[in-house]
Structures are given as structure tokens and as C-alpha cells.
Amino acid sequence: MLQALGLGPAEEAVYTALLVRPSASARDLALQSGLGEADCDRILLDLAARGLVVAVTREAVTAAPDPAGGKDVLPPSRYRLTPPSVALAPLLAEQRNALHLAETAFSKLTEQYRTTAARTAGGVVEVVVGVEQVAHRFLQLQRGAQRELLVFLVGAPTAVPRADTDTSESSALERGVDFRVVADKDYLAGHEIVQDVREAVAAGLALRLADSLPLKMVVSDRERAMVPLDMTESGGEPSAIVVHPSGLLTALVHLFEREWAQGRPMFTTGAGASEEPAGDQPTAEELEVLALLLTGFSDRRAASELGLSIRTVERRVRHLMDLAGVDSRLQLGWHASRVGWL
Known part of the structure; x- marks a missing residue:
């Protein structure tokens, strides 16, 4: 929490431990934070030098009598917090100023790059070659998005490591990025992929399915797009092009829309979906089956994608038809569209 203000984990542990006490010694804080007493003493001295805590000097503390009858023994120094509103405000202002300077430098460098690139015929398109370079640039575009990500998924899943892709997707959704994906139906090849996609949709990703798509693509904030190139037939290395602001980028955005x-x-539960069967409302699991069937999947393939038996798929479809009061699957699709099930 306080690392953004320049405090390390150990310093934050000592600071927050002192936060709930009027005053404490290094020994007290060592017991509470789990750090060594010597480490706490060093950290307290550093925090005091930075004005975050105030040392209560030995002379200011009432001395304790020596049990041996000798001279009084001064207790160890104790510390108390400087009010956070006073001590942390300058650190916060310093970080804000640093971030502002970084944003200004980023804007200038970006504009300078665009101006320079615009002078050359190839400035609109940047070619990236090699597995690692393509994967790195893909994640760079996804993690750098602040407002919107538009993605085409085609055929087999991307060569980008699954863990990295999952992390960057979660990060984008947590930042509030509008994340929309159109996948062709061949992308959903296997229960594992279906489960991953279902979890992403539950986290906020918006997904629609197409019979086919012309290319793979990711568009970040409508400022950059990346399109992989198919080099497998020629035996070349995997490569991709990164498209910068231009008429070509605008065309790619229009294609996505x-x-x-x-x-x-x-994988949308719709306005009328419920987790458990209730009255005339379908369950989320039933609507998952319906979504695949309306995409053109057979009962057998839908069962395979969802990890179900064919009998389970048929039973769920039959229940949906009963809820809709229809006699055919065609009528079921029309009813689902009319009432907003999908």
C-alpha cells in the first residue's frame, strides 16, 4: 500500500504496526511485525530521519529503577507516528509530480516517434519477427491498453504463453478496459478452451462468435493494431505487423465493429438466466448449450466443448423448448432472441 510512496515492505510493516499504538519501542514492534529487533531499530531510525516517526528521547521517559539497587536504568527509546496527513502528504505530492513528468515525457516521445515515422513510407506499419518478439509485442499492446481492447481470435489459440495471456487479460479487466472479442467457432476447440473463455466472460470480457474471420488481430485503444502474418508455408519465422494511426488502422477498427x-x-446469462431452475427461467448452463447450438454446433460437438454427455445436452435443449413453449429448435432460437435469453 505504501510502496508507491517509497516505503519498502519491511518499512511498511513497522509503520503500520506503530499505527495502532500510541508509542512503541523497537522490541515491541519486532514482536508485532515479526522482524528482528535490530532491523526494527534501524528502520525506525530511518523513518525518523525522513520525518515519518518521532523518537521519544530517553530523557523524556521516566526512568525505571534498577532491580539491583544501582543507578536507574533508562528504558529503550520509544517512537510515535508523525500524523500521516503531515508526513505522507509531501511523499504523495512528490510521486504525483514524478508521474506527471513521466506522462509528459511519454507524450512527447510518442508524438516525436509518430512525426518521424510519418516521414517514411513504412512508418504506418512496423514488422515484428520471431516468436519471442511477436509474443512480447502482443502482450505489450494488451497490457498497455487504458480504454479499449478489440480482438479477433481465429483457429487454434495464439502461441503466446497461456499464463501470460491470462494475466494480461485479467489486468486489463481490472483496469476497467472495455474488452471485446470476436472468435470464430473453430477457436472453441476443446473443453479447456471453453472453460477459460467462460471464466474470462464471467470476469467482464464480452464475447461474440462468428462463423469465420479473415484474420487474427488485436487493437489497443484504437491507436495501434497487431496482425500476425502466416509464414508457416514458406518455412519462415512467425511474424506480425503493428499498424500505427492511419487509414489502415481505421479500416481494421471498422472491420471489427x-x-x-x-x-x-x-456465454452470457442474459436477463432471464438463473443459476438454479426456477419457474419459467433457464439456467446459465442451459443457455451455454443454446449459444453453441445457435452458432451451428452439433449436439455432439457442443457436448464435447462443454465436457457433457450428449444426453445432457439433449435434456437441456428439451427443457428450454418446454420453457419457451415451442416444438422446434428453430422456434427456440427465435424465442430466445425475442425474450433476451441471449
Whole structure:
């Protein structure tokens, strides 16, 4: 919590331990924080030098009598916090100023790069070659997005390590990024992928499915796009192009919006979905089956993708038809669209 203000983990532990006490010695804080007494004493001296705590001097503390009858023994120095509103405010202002300077430098460098790149014919498109370089740039675009991510998923999952992809997706969703994905139906190949996609949708990702897509793509904040190049037939290394602001980037965004408008929502519980069967409302699991079937999946493939038996899929479809009061799957699809199940 306080590391952004320049305090390390051990310093924060001592500071927060002292926060709940009127005053304390290094020995007291060592017992409370789990650090060594010598470490606490060193940290307290450093915090005092920075004005975050105040040392209560030995002369200011009433001396304790020596049990042996000798001279009085001075107790160890104790410390108390300087009011955080006074001590931490300058640190906060310093960090804000540093961030402002960094943002200003970032804007200048970005603009300078765009100006320089615009002078050359190849400035609109940057070529990235090699597995590591492509993966690094993909994650760079995804993690750098502040407002919006638009993604096409085609065929088999990307070569970017799954753990890195999951982390960057979670980070984008936690930042409040509008994360929209259109996937072709071949992308959902296997129960593991379906489960990953389902969890991402539950976390806030918006997903629609298309019968086919012309290319893989990620667009970050409508300022940069990345499109992998298929080099497998020629035996070359995996490569991709990064598209900077231009008419080409605008065209890619328009392509995404068109496919998004025509795509079918996936793994959405809809306004009428419930976790348990209740009255005339479908369950989330039943709507998952319906979404796959409306995409064109057979009962067998839907069962495989969801890790279910065919009988379970058929039973859920039959229950949905009963809820809708229809006799055919075509009527079921029309009813689901009309009442907002999907």
C-alpha cells in the first residue's frame, strides 16, 4: 500500500504496526511485525530521519529503577507516528509530480516517434519477427491498453504463453478496459478452451462468435493494431505487423465493429438466466448449450466443448423448448432472441 510512496515492505510493516499504538519501542514492534529487533531499530531510525516517526528521547521517559539497587536504568527509546496527513502528504505530492513528468515525457516521445515515422513510407506499419518478439509485442499492446481492447481470435489459440495471456487479460479487466472479442467457432476447440473463455466472460470480457474471420488481430485503444502474418508455408519465422494511426488502422477498427455487430453473443446469462431452475427461467448452463447450438454446433460437438454427455445436452435443449413453449429448435432460437435469453 505504501510502496508507491517509497516505503519498502519491511518499512511498511513497522509503520503500520506503530499505527495502532500510541508509542512503541523497537522490541515491541519486532514482536508485532515479526522482524528482528535490530532491523526494527534501524528502520525506525530511518523513518525518523525522513520525518515519518518521532523518537521519544530517553530523557523524556521516566526512568525505571534498577532491580539491583544501582543507578536507574533508562528504558529503550520509544517512537510515535508523525500524523500521516503531515508526513505522507509531501511523499504523495512528490510521486504525483514524478508521474506527471513521466506522462509528459511519454507524450512527447510518442508524438516525436509518430512525426518521424510519418516521414517514411513504412512508418504506418512496423514488422515484428520471431516468436519471442511477436509474443512480447502482443502482450505489450494488451497490457498497455487504458480504454479499449478489440480482438479477433481465429483457429487454434495464439502461441503466446497461456499464463501470460491470462494475466494480461485479467489486468486489463481490472483496469476497467472495455474488452471485446470476436472468435470464430473453430477457436472453441476443446473443453479447456471453453472453460477459460467462460471464466474470462464471467470476469467482464464480452464475447461474440462468428462463423469465420479473415484474420487474427488485436487493437489497443484504437491507436495501434497487431496482425500476425502466416509464414508457416514458406518455412519462415512467425511474424506480425503493428499498424500505427492511419487509414489502415481505421479500416481494421471498422472491420471489427462490423463483425461484432453480426456476431452471436456467447456465454452470457442474459436477463432471464438463473443459476438454479426456477419457474419459467433457464439456467446459465442451459443457455451455454443454446449459444453453441445457435452458432451451428452439433449436439455432439457442443457436448464435447462443454465436457457433457450428449444426453445432457439433449435434456437441456428439451427443457428450454418446454420453457419457451415451442416444438422446434428453430422456434427456440427465435424465442430466445425475442425474450433476451441471449
